[in-house]
Amino acid sequence: MLMTTLMIGLVLGGTYSLAALGMTMQYGVARIMNLAYGELMITASFATFVLFSTFEINPLLALPAVATGGFILSYVIYGLLMSPLAKRASDAGALEVDSILVTFGLLFLLQGILLVIFGADFTSYTFLNTPVEIFGVVLAANRLIALVAAVVLGGGLYLFINNSRWGRNLRAVATNPENAPLVGIDLERTARTAFAVGGMLAALAGVIVSMFQTFTATAGVIFTMKALIVVIMGGVGNFMGALLSGLILGLVEALVSSYIDPGLTLAAVYLIFLVILLWRPQGLYGKG
Amino acid sequence: MKKLNFGAAFKLAATAIVASSFSIVSTASAEKTVKIGYAVSKTGQNSAGANITTVPNYKLWVDQVNKGGGLKLPGGERRKIEVIEYDDRSSSEEAVRAVERLAVRDKVDFILPPWGTGFNLAIAPLMDKHNYPQLAVTAVTDKAPQFAKRWKKSFWFLGGGRDYATELSNILKSAKDAGKINGKISVVSVADGFGIDLIKAARPALKDAGFDLVYDKTFPIKTSDFSSMINDAKSKGADTFIAFSYPPHTFALVKQAQVVDFNPKIFYLGVGVGFPVFEKIAGKNIDGIMSLGGVNHKSEAFQKYAKTHMDLLGSPPDYWASSVTYASLQMLEQAIGRVGLDREAVAKEISSGSFDTILGNIKLKDNQLRTLWFAGQWQNNKFVGVSPSSREGATDVVIPKARWVKN
Numbered sequence: 001m002l003m004t005t006l007m008i009g010l011v012l013g014g015t016y017s018l019a020a021l022g023m024t025m026q027y028g029v030a031r032i033m034n035l036a037y038g039e040l041m042i043t044a045s046f047a048t049f050v051l052f053s054t055f056e057i058n059p060l061l062a063l064p065a066v067a068t069g070g071f072i073l074s075y076v077i078y079g080l081l082m083s084p085l086a087k088r089a090s091d092a093g094a095l096e097v098d099s100i101l102v103t104f105g106l107l108f109l110l111q112g113i114l115l116v117i118f119g120a121d122f123t124s125y126t127f128l129n130t131p132v133e134i135f136g137v138v139l140a141a142n143r144l145i146a147l148v149a150a151v152v153l154g155g156g157l158y159l160f161i162n163n164s165r166w167g168r169n170l171r172a173v174a175t176n177p178e179n180a181p182l183v184g185i186d187l188e189r190t191a192r193t194a195f196a197v198g199g200m201l202a203a204l205a206g207v208i209v210s211m212f213q214t215f216t217a218t219a220g221v222i223f224t225m226k227a228l229i230v231v232i233m234g235g236v237g238n239f240m241g242a243l244l245s246g247l248i249l250g251l252v253e254a255l256v257s258s259y260i261d262p263g264l265t266l267a268a269v270y271l272i273f274l275v276i277l278l279w280r281p282q283g284l285y286g287k288g
Numbered sequence: 289m290k291k292l293n294f295g296a297a298f299k300l301a302a303t304a305i306v307a308s309s310f311s312i313v314s315t316a317s318a319e320k321t322v323k324i325g326y327a328v329s330k331t332g333q334n335s336a337g338a339n340i341t342t343v344p345n346y347k348l349w350v351d352q353v354n355k356g357g358g359l360k361l362p363g364g365e366r367r368k369i370e371v372i373e374y375d376d377r378s379s380s381e382e383a384v385r386a387v388e389r390l391a392v393r394d395k396v397d398f399i400l401p402p403w404g405t406g407f408n409l410a411i412a413p414l415m416d417k418h419n420y421p422q423l424a425v426t427a428v429t430d431k432a433p434q435f436a437k438r439w440k441k442s443f444w445f446l447g448g449g450r451d452y453a454t455e456l457s458n459i460l461k462s463a464k465d466a467g468k469i470n471g472k473i474s475v476v477s478v479a480d481g482f483g484i485d486l487i488k489a490a491r492p493a494l495k496d497a498g499f500d501l502v503y504d505k506t507f508p509i510k511t512s513d514f515s516s517m518i519n520d521a522k523s524k525g526a527d528t529f530i531a532f533s534y535p536p537h538t539f540a541l542v543k544q545a546q547v548v549d550f551n552p553k554i555f556y557l558g559v560g561v562g563f564p565v566f567e568k569i570a571g572k573n574i575d576g577i578m579s580l581g582g583v584n585h586k587s588e589a590f591q592k593y594a595k596t597h598m599d600l601l602g603s604p605p606d607y608w609a610s611s612v613t614y615a616s617l618q619m620l621e622q623a624i625g626r627v628g629l630d631r632e633a634v635a636k637e638i639s640s641g642s643f644d645t646i647l648g649n650i651k652l653k654d655n656q657l658r659t660l661w662f663a664g665q666w667q668n669n670k671f672v673g674v675s676p677s678s679r680e681g682a683t684d685v686v687i688p689k690a691r692w693v694k695n
Contacts, residue, residue: 120335
């Protein structure tokens with residue numbers, strides 16, 4: 001019983017972590033608080049749906065193409081909308097406020113386009129909804145993919161950021177954007193790439209989530225909210241923190257649902273969120 | 289050169305404007321229209337429901353009426369429908385504002401209702417104040433009798449939670465008496481308007497019928513993962529699983545039950561089971577799944593309606609409230625044909641007259657439609673009405689549901 005609950009919680013948490021990785025990159029490094037983040041995920045979900053239902057392309061095969069699309073789209077968005085903001089912003093705080101306003105508009109633009117193309121109908125397809133048994137617990141294969149992707153990507157990005165030259169540039173831009181250019185880091189290019197990689201991760205999450213969750217053109221905001229909680233709880237800009245806090249939230253939901261009451265899952269999530277922020281205002285892995 | 293071109297273009301444009309304004313005047317004087325307005329959730333969280341059940345039927349009806357020459361008035365004159373449409377963005381305040389605008393500024397002849405129980409309740413006082421009849425179709429409420437008394441020109445078409453819960457409990461009781469299922473039930477419900485209404489009515493009804501609710505939990509509306517709940521429900525040894533759920537939950541529940549091979553003999557889910565998309569989601573395992581609503585597929589009128597719905601809009605109607613929505617519009621059309629555009633008279637006619645619709649002959653009782661399908665079941669890839677079993681076109685319910693097969 002406990003084993004089942006733990007596995008269910010981890011798999012659920014995997015989805016949360018996965019959804020938050022891209023935002024960690026965009027918010028943590030590029031300093032763009034992207035409120036249209038969920039819309040990008042949903043766009044990727046729709047792209048996967050079209051490829052799968054119209055062209056019969058396996059979503060797992062569609063994944064690299066859609067993720068690349070997410071990268072390119074975000075790269076262009078940064079160039080058109082964010083770059084001017086970043087240039088005129090006097091400090092990181094100003095950029096954050098400006099980006100919230102601009103991406104709030106972007107949210108409605110993307111949502112409007114999706115509504116025109118796909119309508120407001122519920123969209124869902126069945127793919128890999130097959131049982132997989134791990135430690136005697138039966139799980140859906142498509143949800144398991146989300147957990148594996150979150151662990152691999154979250155862990156991989158953590159190692160990469162901490163151990164590579166590009167990762168060091170990213171950390172420099174994230175922690176001290178004013179001084180990074182002094183050591184020869186191209187601020188604009190680094191932030192733009194980080195934003196695009198974040199978009200790629202969002203698209204990737206969108207592809208995987210579409211395999212098991214019903215989505216609509218207007219459902220993006222739910223993902224943005226969840227990702228925001230995970231990112232803040234984990235410590236802005238930290239991939240290990242995002243991974244860990246996503247898993248914690250999933251575990252809490254599953255434990256509360258099984259041992260207390262499914263009605264209290266949301267309350268428990270926000271309670272944990274508050275407790276962690278009271279204990280560590282900078283988030284689990286954040287630097288104070 | 290540039291200047292010259294500009295001047296010529298200006299002259300041309302001026303001539304065109306003058307010409308077109310004349311044509312507007314002349315058509316307007318030759319052809320009076322009936323203005324019909326509505327505000328529905330074209331965007332926001334309710335848009336999925338509104339765009340499946342409500343908007344397509346408005347479009348279909350207006351299209352058919354206008355193609356047929358327009359709404360018929362008592363003298364035999366026909367007037368085309370002119371539509372004024374607003375998006376309430378899934379906010380009831382916005383819906384109220386839009387209705388006010390339709391009534392005061394646009395001065396429309398009739399206002400069609402928004403989608404959803406809460407929205408219909410939100411605009412009801414305003415509709416009453418401005419003297420518009422309200423065909424509250426997509427509203428499930430036990431208080432319909434009181435509302436119909438309070439707002440005399442309001443009409444309620446989808447029954448109340450108690451109706452659906454009682455019918456379900458009757459089906460389960462006879463299955464138990466026939467030895468088809470045991471006396472245990474697992475039930476989950478969404479902690480929101482419709483789910484609360486239904487579970488409140490279902491608990492006493494099921495207990496009175498001698499059932500033991502071995503698992504009875506509510507869940508928040510934003511829940512997306514049902515692994516824990518399905519596992520716990522499965523472990524209780526109940527033959528019957530009931531979920532009073534909204535579409536995203538309904539879809540997730542059926543998928544999760546298949547993954548963990550949870551095969552209760554009765555599998556009953558909430559809103560969404562009658563949606564066209566459900567066929568894709570449940571796949572081969574659709575047969576046997578039960579829910580609210582249903583239709584009489586044998587009825588020729590329904591078949592014809594479903595075909596035109598498909599032809600014009602590219603999707604079939606949903607199998608619960610779509611046909612009821614369309615029937616309510618037919619009632620409005622016929623009432624206008626009998627008494628004209630006087631709203632007071634139209635309301636009186638809807639309240640007391642009888643109407644030929646795609647659901648057969650309809651006569652409201654105390655401003656409510658009572659001939660409804662309260663339970664349906666997927667059988668041979670059709671969602672058929674099974675209860676009340678006495679109703680014309682009812683199909684026998686199949687228990688137990690077949691075991692899930694691999695999709």
